Amino acid sequence: MQQLLADLERTGQLIRVTQEVDPYLEVAEIQRRAYRAKAPAILFTRVKGTTFPMVCNVFGTMERTRWIFRDSLRALEGVFALKVNPFDFFKQPWRYAGVPRAVYSTMPKKVRTGPVMEAETTVSKLPQLYSWPMDGGGYVTLPQVYTESPDKPGFMSSNIGMYRVQLTGPSFETDKEVGLHYQIHRGIGYHHAEALRRGQPLKVNVFVGGPPAMTLAAIMPLPEGIAEILFAGALAGFRIPMIHRPGELPMLAEADFCICGTVHPGEQKPEGPFGDHLGYYSLAHDFPLMRVDAVYHRKDAVWPFTTVGRPPQEDTVFGAFIHELTADLVPTVFNGVREVHAVDQAGVHPLLLAIGSERYVPYAAERQPQELITCGLSLLGTTQTSLSKYVLIAAHEDAPDLHTHDFPRFFRHMLERTDLTRDLHYITRTTIDTLDYTGISLNQGSKLIWAACGPRKRPLCESLPTGFSLPQGFSDARLFMPGVAVVQGPRHTAARDEHDNAMFRLAEHLHGIQGRDGEGQQVPLAGLPLVVVADDAAFTAKDWDNFLWVTFTRSDPATDMYGAGAFTHCKHWGCAGPLIIDARLKSFHAPPLEEDPEITRRVDTLAAPGGPLHGIL
Incomplete structure (x- = not known):
């Protein structure tokens, strides 16, 4: 991380802010604005409540991310290309000159010690990042959570994941406990299941900082059985040094921080809320409790962070970069x-x-x-x-x-x-x-x-059909694109796991007007195969970003799809059309993310003429 920041600063891709900033909401809003502005990485040297500097927006653009990995990217692309077509090596061997080194770099290097063990601290002295007003505590937002299989210990059966870690909150005993939130279908879950079957604690190391390849490896969607640390070495272009200690979990030697802990069988505590990447809060739920055994750090440690929220955010770049690497696979x-x-x-x-x-x-x-x-x-x-x-x-x-x-x-x-x-x-x-x-x-x-698939079945209407109408409670019909209408619906009041009768009324009404209007004219809805119901039709239909976010983050296919002329035959559901998606916020949904107005005004001041971020945000 220190080499990376020096490299970024030398090339004009990093700025320093020496004015004190607050990790409670303020630096998060700065980071989100920096990402939107395609700004340089920002190093905060004075952070309220901690002695550690914080850095954000390191991966803020695709160009900078490619630049960070410029020395190893071609070799890694060669490895992937040979996976797609191994025989291409014999046709164009000069294209794959770096592949042997990339393959050699996959195996981690065992070392006895490293910079990460130069000093120790406590959880409460780490930067306590709050990204959104309702967050339940301070969080690690760029963690590399390392575990190994209890059945088959070692690097080859290890897992690195970016699972969020809650450092503080009412559920956790200060400096002794942190929350470990891992989602369904994550590699750590298999290791945890093995430990529970054995009736033994699961050792966990949380790395922060270190080689940027480790951060990318933590979010790489690798097939089960391929250890992320192997990919990290190939992407880094060198064998990742790991401190090997008998009876202990390996530690990333060049990490800025390492939180060492254990997850004991049957121990869970409420974790959350947390503003997440769907654009809403994930609420408090019971997740594994991690007991903290030690917190190590380099003497020159820097705390990298990001924030997540409604896309696009910095993690958008991660996804685009991974897609670019793996599309041919x-x-x-x-x-x-x-x-x-x-x-x-x-x-x-x-x-x-x-x-x-x-x-x-x-x-x-x-x-x-x-x-x-x-x-x-x-x-x-x-x-x-x-x-x-x-x-x-x-x-x-x-x-x-x-x-x-x-x-x-x-x-x-x-x-x-x-x-x-x-x-x-x-x-x-x-x-x-x-x-x-x-x-x-x-x-x-x-x-x-x-x-x-197959031939076109219908032309799509370029405007709302003449005679198109809505039942009571629905209004403001807008054509979003040919064949897609967005309408405003009444507030959702149904319970979870239940259909909404208002949507059945809409479906029945649309089915009823398929024929002729009051003057005997045809009202064809065949050219309008999709109707989306939203709380705010104007907002939803404004652009593709809004349409995609509202339609698909606020609906469950089985519960929230209806249809004019709907039927079920031998358990297959279909409809004559239009198909209706209920994309309103439901009565049981988590609230959308909103920034704190006071924090917004404070960051406005930092970005105003004379402020340290003027011309940056």
């Missing part, structure tokens, strides 16, 4: 899938757009989803894509130049080809992202595979 992991896009604007896991192949019956008179459904099930069956809630998948054969990042064209392509009586496939009462509060309970909700 998608077909090797998911047979038949050509492209995937976990949509950042929708909070990543709620919406996955994909393009697959439809080759099962190439001789059929009309192509219909078959292989696409297999592709969708594959995406929901492995790696981090299994947490996706809505999977919309189109056939490559219908439009070879279609891409998932072109939202207007992708959605138009899907809506023109979808058969609403056939192409919606639900999986109910299954696991969903821990942070998603749209489901029927924590970690439980539904998923939808929406597959569409």
Whole structure:
């Protein structure tokens, strides 16, 4: 980290702020503004309540992130390329000159000691970052949580994850306990399960800082069985030095901080609330309690941090960088899938757009989803894509130049080809992202595979159809894009895991006006296959960012999708159309994130003429 900051400062990519700043909300708002402004990294040398400097926005742009890994990126790309096509090495061996070193760098280097053990401190003396007003305490937001398999100890069966760590709060005994929040389908869970089966504590080390490759490794969606520390070495371009201590968990030698602790069987405490990356608070729930054994740090330690919230945020860059590295690997992991896009604007896991192949019956008179459904099930069956809630998948054969990042064209392509009586496939009462509060309970909700292929089935309306109307309680209908209307609905009052009768009224009304208006004129709704109901139609229909965020972070497929002329046949649900998505905030949802006005005014002052951040934010 010290080498990186010196490198950034030397090249004009880092500024120092010597005026005292507050880790309670203030530095978080500065960081969010710095990201939006594509500002340099910012090093705060005087932080209230701690002696440790803090640094933010290190990975604030794709250009800076690529630059950080400039010396090793080409070799790592070569490793991935050979995974896709091993025989290319014999055709173009000069392209892979750095691959042997990258492979050599994967194995960590055992050392006896390192800078991280130069000094000790306590949890309460660490920077206590609060990102949002309702946060339940100070948090580590760029942790590298390291564990090893109790059944097979060692680097090869280790896991590094970016699981949030709550340092302080009413649940935790000061300096002795911290909260360890890990979401469903995370590698640490397998290690924890092994420890519980053995009836023994799980040792955990939380690294902060150190080689930036470790930070990226902590969020890399690697297949089960591949240790993140191996990827970190390849990305860093050198073997990661790890302090090996008999009977203890290895420590990252070059880390700025290391919190060593243990998770004992049966010990949990409430963790949260915390403003999270879907744009809402994740509320307080029981999560594993980590007893703190020691807190080590370098003498020159710097505390790196970020904040999360409604996308885009700095973690957007992480996702884009990982996608750039791994895009060519998608077909090797998911047979038949050509492209995937976990949509950042929708909070990543709620919406996955994909393009697959439809080759099962190439001789059929009309192509219909078959292989696409297999592709969708594959995406929901492995790696981090299994947490996706809505999977919309189109056939490559219908439009070879279609891409998932072109939202207007992708959605138009899907809506023109979808058969609403056939192409919606639900999986109910299954696991969903821990942070998603749209489901029927924590970690439980539904998923939808929406597959569409074949010839165009309908032209999409370019304006609201003449005679289009709404029942009482619904208003402000707007055409967001061809074929998609956004309407304002009444406040949601239904309980969790229940349909809303108001939505049935809307579906019945829309089904009823499919025919002729009062003057005997046709009112065709075939060109309007999708209607989204929101609390604020104007906000939702303003742009794609708002539409994707509201529609897919505020709805559960099984509970919140309705349809005009809906039917269930042999447990398959469909509708004549339009399809309706209830994207209102529900009565049981966690609240959206909002900044503190007083903090906003304070940061405005820092960014005003004469302030230390003038011209930066």
